[in-house]
Amino acid sequence: MLVDDLNREREMIISGHNACPGCGAALAVRYLTRALGPNLAIVLTASCWSIIAGAPPLTALKCPILHCPFPSAGSVGSGLKRGLEAKGKGDTTVVVLAGDGGTFDIGLQALSGAAQRNEDIIFVCYDNEAYMNTGMQTSSATPFGARTNTAPYPLFKEGRKKDIMQIMAAHGIPYAATATVAFPDDMEAKLKKAQSITGFRFIHVLSPCPPGWGSESADTVHLSRLAVQTGFFPLYEIHNGVDWKMTWMTDKSRLPLSAYLDRQRRFKQMDKEKIVALQEELDDEWYFLMNKVGPADRC
Amino acid sequence: MMAFEVINGSQAAAIAVQRAGIDLVAAYPITPQTVIVETLADFAAKGELGGEFVSLESEYSALSFCNGASAAGARVFTATASHGLAYMHEMIHWCSGARFPIVMANVNRAIGAPWCLDPDQGDSLSQRDTGWLQIYCSGAQEVFDTILQAFALSEELLLPCMVVFDGFYISHTYEAVDIPEIQDVGKFIGPPSFGAQVIPGEPGNLHGMASAENQQRLVRSRHEAMLRAPALYEEINGRYERLFGRKYGAIDAVMPPGARTAILTAGATAETVRWCLPDLEQTGLIQLRMFRPFPAKQLCAVLETYDIEKVLVVDRNCSIGAGGIFAQELKSALYGLARPPAVHDLILAGGVDLTGALIKNALSKMPLENRSTELWGVE
Structure with a gap:
């Protein structure tokens, strides 16, 4: 049997979903459901996936999807898991699926509450770095220098992207990890590890958005890889908020940031000064990360 | 077997919830409701709640939590007042649209500005168009009886129900309340049977995008379900009276x-x-x-x-x-x-x-x- 056929049996996503061509979030959820299924229930907050999932009675996934309002994902997920436990179905994995808006911004309070209570759920943020379902408006996950429709040229996103991983680590949750669709084995390993742990788990997936980022549809996996290789989106995991470990690449191998920025129209208006500023910001974050990780875990 | 206890309206609400056989209680404090969740916490501390007591980080999250638990087929309760109810507003609509039979107590209190603790009914009345059943109580006994009846009514119609009473005049005023034993309450209301919406292993796209036409069909079916409430309530009260000797109407x-x-x-x-x-x-x-x-x-x-x-x-x-x-x-x-x-x-x-x-x-x-x-x- 071919590997592809093996995977096909595990596939939970159904062809004919409503994602744009090259959607990173569609691919992320494909890997996610394949890794965690079939005994899976998804709580889905307002985001691109509200559309990708299709209009009932149609559906894009073989598992139940419970839609919920924008700020509520962390709490609805908590309630669903405890409700299933009360009804003798505690073995079902409950995944909360949210975009960056539903995680970094409007969903942060419920996310923090669920993390603090150490609810037994996996919160997955697919981060396309802006409100993409409404057409590319700035969120607190939008990187410095990017153009959005609420920061149109000559404006640009000012201020840093919020460091959600640090926020989650500060909650002392059992497990948090970053992942991209360019490293599906790494992503699957992290999801499987998350599933084997009880308590609150957080997975942060970078999700390239061709229409929003102004990138080629065929470039989603490549961009995801460049994000990792430039240090724009490092791959690592955090156990119990304190044990940080890189899962890909060393300090010395970072590619120049321009390799990543040049392939996206959202960064087109960035002048040299801004690119240097963004590079300095990433260098700071890299330095912080390396300090957290410690020499032994820099892989 | 019944026993009179001298309790306030908040305690009456909490005891009714405990007697109803609750799966989950979602709690967040706000004056003048706090005594309800504190009383339920006391039950939990003594191992007498029968379900789980969970403290949330906001009223919005408390109702969101109820939404998730109800989707699994669990019987849930929360309580709030005033600003807490206003803060829940989006979820109040959602719970009704999603047909979750959640019972919530609202203890009337004025909404600011300015801060005011007195029992203006504007909090619950400003939620009148959200698709929740609303029943107003005039005393602690009525609160106790109505909470039990609300579970029966709500789960039959698949519509959430708000049991409303005045802050302080009812929530903090002590009266003799006739409390039936839990096994007798079980004759009135058994374990929840409304069924789960989320069924692991089965696909379901629950409350995803609807067209205007389908949205109207759903609004109409909620409207028609709610119009069944007065007659059903009378029937429920007939059963209640046979067991406990008290009955209420849509109006008295x-x-x-x-x-x-x-x-x-x-x-x-x-x-x-x-x-x-x-x-x-x-x-x-x-x-x-x-x-x-x-x-x-x-x-x-x-x-x-x-x-x-x-x-x-x-x-x-x-x-x-x-x-x-x-x-x-x-x-x-x-x-x-x-x-x-x-x-x-x-x-x-x-x-x-x-x-x-x-x-x-x-x-x-x-x-x-x-x-x-x-x-x-x-x-």
Whole structure:
């Protein structure tokens, strides 16, 4: 049997979903459901996936999807898991699926509450770095220098992207990890590890958005890889908020940031000064990360 | 087996929830509701809750949590008041649209600005269009009985139910309350049987995008389900009476012989009026218990049967720019009556206390030639 056929049996996503061509979030959820299924229930907050999932009675996934309002994902997920436990179905994995808006911004309070209570759920943020379902408006996950429709040229996103991983680590949750669709084995390993742990788990997936980022549809996996290789989106995991470990690449191998920025129209208006500023910001974050990780875990 | 206990309205609500066989309680504090969740926490601490007690980080999350748990088929409860209810507003709509039979107690309190703790009903009344059943209680016994009945009503209709009572006048006032044993309550309401929406292993795209046409079909089916509530409530009360000897209606009227004036009100003010009736001439009481659905048919039947000429509505609320809300709804219900009574409104917005003197004063300012008078509790 071919590997592809093996995977096909595990596939939970159904062809004919409503994602744009090259959607990173569609691919992320494909890997996610394949890794965690079939005994899976998804709580889905307002985001691109509200559309990708299709209009009932149609559906894009073989598992139940419970839609919920924008700020509520962390709490609805908590309630669903405890409700299933009360009804003798505690073995079902409950995944909360949210975009960056539903995680970094409007969903942060419920996310923090669920993390603090150490609810037994996996919160997955697919981060396309802006409100993409409404057409590319700035969120607190939008990187410095990017153009959005609420920061149109000559404006640009000012201020840093919020460091959600640090926020989650500060909650002392059992497990948090970053992942991209360019490293599906790494992503699957992290999801499987998350599933084997009880308590609150957080997975942060970078999700390239061709229409929003102004990138080629065929470039989603490549961009995801460049994000990792430039240090724009490092791959690592955090156990119990304190044990940080890189899962890909060393300090010395970072590619120049321009390799990543040049392939996206959202960064087109960035002048040299801004690119240097963004590079300095990433260098700071890299330095912080390396300090957290410690020499032994820099892989 | 029954036993009287001297408890306040908040404790009555909590004990009813415990007796109902609850799976999950979602808690967040707010004055004057806090005693409800504290009492439930006491049950949990003693291992007597029967379900799980979870403290959330906001009212919005408390109701969101109920939403998730209800999707798994669990029986859930939460309680709030005032700003807490306002903060829940988005989820209040959502829970009804998603047909989750959640029971929530709301303890009336004014909404700011400025801060005010008194029992204005504007908090719950501003949620009147959200698709929740609303039942108003006038005392602790009624709170206890209504919470139990609310679970039965809500789970049958698959509509959430808000049990409403006044802050302090009911929530913090002690009365003798007849509390049935838990095994007897089990004869009235068994484990939840409304079924889970989320079924692991089965695909389901629950509450995803609908067209305008499908949205209308869903709105209409909720509307029609809610219109079944008064008749179903009567049936539920028939069962309740056979077990526990007490029953309530969508409205409860007390009409002394020869009464030509009726005072219509909801909540603790109804109890005040009941006590004042012997001092009033030719005046009866219509206690509005069910507000959603609005029992227009029952109200008109009482007004016609007793040939009521004048109604004094006591509204501890005000829809700014329109007046007292119960008065508005009554006027709308009277449309089409051959001889509709005059409707006068005593507005106690802010949570102003209703006294016998205020009632008498209001009744003296309603000459027969006036069809509608707006009176205020304080100058």
